[in-house]
Amino acid sequence: MQTAVAPSPAVGPDSGSADAGFSAETLAPSAPRYLASDFCAYLETYLPPDQVSECYRAYLFGAEAHEGQKRKSGEPYIYHPLAVARILAEMRMDYQCLIAALLHDVIEDTLIPKEQVAATFSEEVAELVDGVSKLSQIAFNSRAEAQAASLQKMLLAMTRDIRVILIKLADRLHNMRTLDSMSPEACRRISRETLDIFAPIANRLGINRVRIELEELGFAHYWPWRRRVIQCALQRTVGARVEMVGTVETALKQALQQESIQGAVEGRRKHLYGIYRKMRDKSRGFSDLVDVFAFRVTVDRVDTCYRVLGLIHNLYKPVPGRFKDYIAIPKTNGYQALHTALVGPQGIQIEIQIRTEDMQRVAESGIAAHWMYKAGGQSPANPAALAADWLQNLLEMQREAGNSVEFLEHVKVDLFPGEVYVFTPKGRILNLKRGATVVDFAYAIHSDVGNNCVAARIDRRMAALSTALRSGQTVEIITAPGARPNPGWLNFVVTGKARANIRGYLKNIQQREAQVFGQRLLTTELASFNLDLDHIDPIRLATYLADANLRDLDDLLGDIGLGNRLATLVARHLAGNESDESASETSRDGDVHPHRLAIRGTEGMVVNFARCCRPIPGDGIAALFSPGRGIVVHRSECRNLGSLESKRDKRLDVEWAKDPEGEFPTEIRVEIGNRRGALAVVAGAIAELGSNIETVQSREKDGMTTDLEFQLLVNSRAHLARIMRRLRLIPLVTRITRITRS
Structure with missing residues (x-):
């Protein structure tokens, strides 16, 4: 069988680097389709014949599985997985990854189960395919929840095998190239998701050629008019500055030749989405941007990079404060280069990046360079090692997150590249998100350090935990064994790891407090039936827990303490008085029910005192259930209580304990x-x-x-x-x- 698929020009050797901010002049154009035989011929350039045969067998298996299925464009469905596999082949991925790419929609879109894929190929391939597949068998309350759950599944599979996300990125790239066949609403939704999630992930893993095209295609479909305006402005600028670009290129090449330095010089304009993002983030008009054009100098060795930097600074005057050494301090995705801004001919600012050939390959391929060039080793800029650190953070955020939507929120926060470089007292460099505080720094070192931090020294001076950090500072964290996270930290932390750890801790504390408080509430209500928790019928309790979909008594008590379940109704069920509706309702008005809950002031986060009236011991008080928070205590005369008669199903009879504690x-x-x-x-x-x-x-x-x-x-x-x-x-x-x- 010879099936045609669209090529992937933007991941070829002429693509630009995202960190350099370059792109081709136009989006990927339509082109002749590849045949399956062409795909296999391409594989033969770097894979042994037996592995190429396995890939072709996977192609035939996928073609048969998708027989009769068509894409929105009307093409046979197999065109898509073959195109995805081609993108990964151009990254020089291994044959197991290519097989999984050819079969990546088989489990999700056909009747073939995961077990059959494992038996036909391997368990490794089946796990990769399953990691990319969406959660289609589970019912969700909203599209956002379904999307978050599927992304969470994929990201967790990625922590076990990074190739899962590489397949997903290639899948998304081909979908973006063929997005014109979708409805306008779907185009905008998919483009927004691409710009928010998949392009940042590609950048975080250093796969910048893919990131560039994802951003350009997402920009074109989500903001087509804005893109068109910037493109027109660029075309006018290019026409006026072609001579300047040629002058600078010539000057750079001559300077290298005079010093007998072998190197390549390339001048390009920045890509459209990068220009738009800079205009948006810095609130500037296009005419205010001074570094639309950039030049790249590629040499053989690291020491030559610094020699070239000196030559360039002698050739043109550098702009103060615009030099960045990403060779000594690599970016979080492994990117390395020297960046400098200069005042070029006609007073126009230009940006120049200097890197080695190895750095250039890593800048384009990122984590994929691990397979493509077998590069890395134990270098601190090894993308594979840096990705492993990030994946470990993902696992930690997943453990602390309450649900998939919250997990995705933490991931989004963590996806954007760090811009602040700070030092530990021992000289270790940490790369943090711009605006990161002392608490973010503490959690970046270790979760236990963050949980127990009480103070900090910045450059040997005491500083508040909320202090925003600046590059070059040395930060020392002071911890105490009994210290715990403060809820107020959530108001200023900016990293996903810090936010996830703080929220996770607070939820655990709230759950424990809720169980203790729920036990008090239920005990108070059971007393009206002459019962206590130790003498409840175990069969009746087990039946109630099963009906309520709760694991054990602790879950039930926590639910009661958080206000998600009324203690009165629970007590009635456990006492066997389910039919006594009228008695229970009457008991809520406070005249018949003799039992009131005593408020001590030490209940923690499950008892909240209303800010509108600020009740204090000695005031007459009333309380209302607030699902998820526990109870909210008001002064009896508070106007915000409204009519207690209309809220009696949420009302709780409370009073102050004889000896309230605290302030x-x-x-x-x-x-x-x-x-x-x-x-x-x-x-x-x-x-x-x-x-x-x-x-x-x-x-x-x-x-x-x-x-x-x-x-x-x-x-x-x-x-x-x-x-x-x-x-x-x-x-x-x-x-x-x-x-x-x-």
Whole structure:
């Protein structure tokens, strides 16, 4: 059988490097189709005959499996897997990967099971194919959830075998090349996903030739008008600067020849999506961009790169602050080069990158260079080793994530390349996302370091954990065995690993607190039936757990503590009083039910005190269930409670324990005359009575008086009353009120 498929010109030797920011002048054009025999002939250039035969056998197997199926364009479906395999062949991938590419849709789109693929070829091939296949047999609530779950499955399969993502990238690349046959809505959705997920993954793995084409095709389909505007502006610029490009190329070549340096010089413009992204991120117009043109100098050795840098800086004046040494400090995907910006002819800024031939191959192929050139070894810039570190982070994020959507959110955060380079006290370099803080740095070292960090020194000076880091700083993390993550860290961390670890820890803490609190709630309700947890009928409990799809009693107690399940209804079922609906409902109004839950203030995250009324011990209180949070306690007179009658199914009868523990926030407004030092006098009086001031805000009223709003920590209503009486003794104070917000 000789089947035709579209070629993949953008992964050939003339493609540009993403880090260099180059691209071909146009998107991949339509071209004559490859035959299956051409594909096998190409494989013979680097694979032994027996492996080529296995690939052809896989092609025949796939063609038979997809018999009768057609793509949206009307072509036989087998065209697609053969094109995907061709893309991977041009990366010099091994034959097992090529076989999996030829069969990558067999499990998902045909009746052939994974077991048959394993028996016909190998377990390794079957695992690769299964890793790429979507989760089509599971029902999801939304397209977003289904997409997230399938991507999570693929990324986790990638942690076991990196070739899974290479197959998926090749699959997405060919789909993008043939996107014109899809509906406009599907084009935009697929292009958005490509720009958000797959192009960044290709960049993270250093496969920059693929990344460039994914970005260009995604840009063309998602923002066609913006692309057209930039392309027209570039064409006008190219016409005016062709002479300049030729002048610079000639000057660079002559400088190399004079020093007897063997090297290639190439000048190109940056690719359209890269230009658009710079305009968007830096809020600049096209006319404000000064480095649309870039030049690449490729030499034989690393030391020659630095010699060439000196020659170039003698030839043209460098732009201060624009030099980057990615050879000494490689990017997270293994990319290495020297970057410098110069003031060229006619005062036009140009960008020049200097690299070796090996660096050029890694810049284009990234992790694929591991198969293509057998490069890497133990070099710190080895893409395979760097990818392994990233995959380890993915596994950790997956363990900490609550669901597939949250996991995908963490991955998206982690996909964008780092731009801050900081040092540990021992001289190790860490590459972090721009805006990364001390806490991000701590988690980048190790999860335990992040969980236990309490302070830090930046360049030997104490610094807050929220401090944003700058390149070149040396950061020392101070830890304490009993320290734990703070929920407030989520407000400033920027890396996916830090965010996933903090959320995971908080969820575990909340779950444990929810179980303890749920036990108190259920015990209180069971008491009305003269029961306790130790004397529940085990058969009735097991039946209830099975019906509720819960694993054990701890899961049930956690559900109750989080407000996802009402303790009253659970107690009724466990007591065997399911039919007593009216009695249960009556018990919720507080008149019949004698049992109230005592609030101690030590329940943790499952008991929340409403910010609108700030209840404190001594206030009359009422509580409402809030699914996923536990209960929210209000003051009885709080307007936000609304009609308790309409919310009695969510209402919980509560009261303060006899000896509440801890401090509780409350707010007061103090009207005071405008005098120098007035705030200090009021703050001093509050401190005298053992209260901490959390926040203070001032607002001038009429030029004569000022309103001071304090958020205080008190231990009871009596404590607050003593503070207010003390403040009234201050002559400048004209009025004091407790604040209740609507």
